[in-house]
Amino acid sequence: MKLTVLGNTGPYPKAGGACSGYLLENGDSKVVLDMGNGTLANLRTICDIEDITAVICSHLHPDHISDLFVLRYALEMRGMTIPLYAPDSPDKEFDRLSYKNVFDLTPITEDLKLEIGGMTFSFMEMRHPLKDFAIKAYDGKSTFMYTGDTAMCQALEEFTKGVDVLLCDSAFLDDVDSAIHLSMEKAIQNANNAGVRRLILTHFSPEISPQRYYEIGNGRFNGRLSKAEIMANFTI
Numbered sequence: 001m002k003l004t005v006l007g008n009t010g011p012y013p014k015a016g017g018a019c020s021g022y023l024l025e026n027g028d029s030k031v032v033l034d035m036g037n038g039t040l041a042n043l044r045t046i047c048d049i050e051d052i053t054a055v056i057c058s059h060l061h062p063d064h065i066s067d068l069f070v071l072r073y074a075l076e077m078r079g080m081t082i083p084l085y086a087p088d089s090p091d092k093e094f095d096r097l098s099y100k101n102v103f104d105l106t107p108i109t110e111d112l113k114l115e116i117g118g119m120t121f122s123f124m125e126m127r128h129p130l131k132d133f134a135i136k137a138y139d140g141k142s143t144f145m146y147t148g149d150t151a152m153c154q155a156l157e158e159f160t161k162g163v164d165v166l167l168c169d170s171a172f173l174d175d176v177d178s179a180i181h182l183s184m185e186k187a188i189q190n191a192n193n194a195g196v197r198r199l200i201l202t203h204f205s206p207e208i209s210p211q212r213y214y215e216i217g218n219g220r221f222n223g224r225l226s227k228a229e230i231m232a233n234f235t236i
């Protein structure tokens with residue numbers, strides 16, 4: 001699998017930046033994980049809209065889904081429908097995704113298992129003000145996981161077990177206790193406890209450079225630490 005970062009901040013972008021969005025590829029399959037503001041423009045530097053296999057959204061906060069509302073025009077103009085997987089809550093936000101049936105919409109549950117392009121996807125609900133699912137992908141060799149937005153919780157610890165590469169919310173540079181996001185310290189602790197091989201920090205504050213997170217976090221993680229810079233790619 002190959003991961004490319006399309007956006008890396010929340011809950012709003014820095015100058016010239018983009019909020020959460022990642023492209024996960026396996027062979028010709030292209031699965032987009034979250035589609036925050038600015039990510040569609042970055043995705044289009046890599047592939048055509050016709051090449052998108054599916055979109056999976058961790059949760060329905062605007063910094064993770066806002067470009068879906070412009071992608072739908074591009075799909076409508078091409079007469080295309082693509083699969084979209086997202087939590088069904090809040091109702092009003094979920095209903096907004098059913099515009100002209102350009103998305104073949106499936107609610108995410110913990111029971112959902114998807115086979116897309118040689119990857120098996122599974123899901124577990126995390127801890128966030130909106131219903132948020134961590135997304136796991138296994139290609140028969142390696143396991144990748146993206147947390148979406150989450151605070152520290154038992155479900156996160158459970159789901160991280162056996163993960164090779166973890167793309168993880170680390171919104172707070174300082175080790176604050178939060179019911180919304182992880183601090184970098186908690187992201188590193190959780191990854192260390194699970195024996196993760198590579199930790200990719202993301203969901204940075206738009207007011208702090210990713211390099212600052214990396215400098216402070218490096219040396220505390222037992223595996224290889226990376227930062228999700230826009231357009232960086234990682235082999236998984």
Ligand SMILES: [Zn+2]
Pocket residue numbers: 010011020061063064149203
């Ligand atoms: Zn967010």
Ligand SMILES: [Zn+2]
Pocket residue numbers: 059061128149
């Ligand atoms: Zn959120």
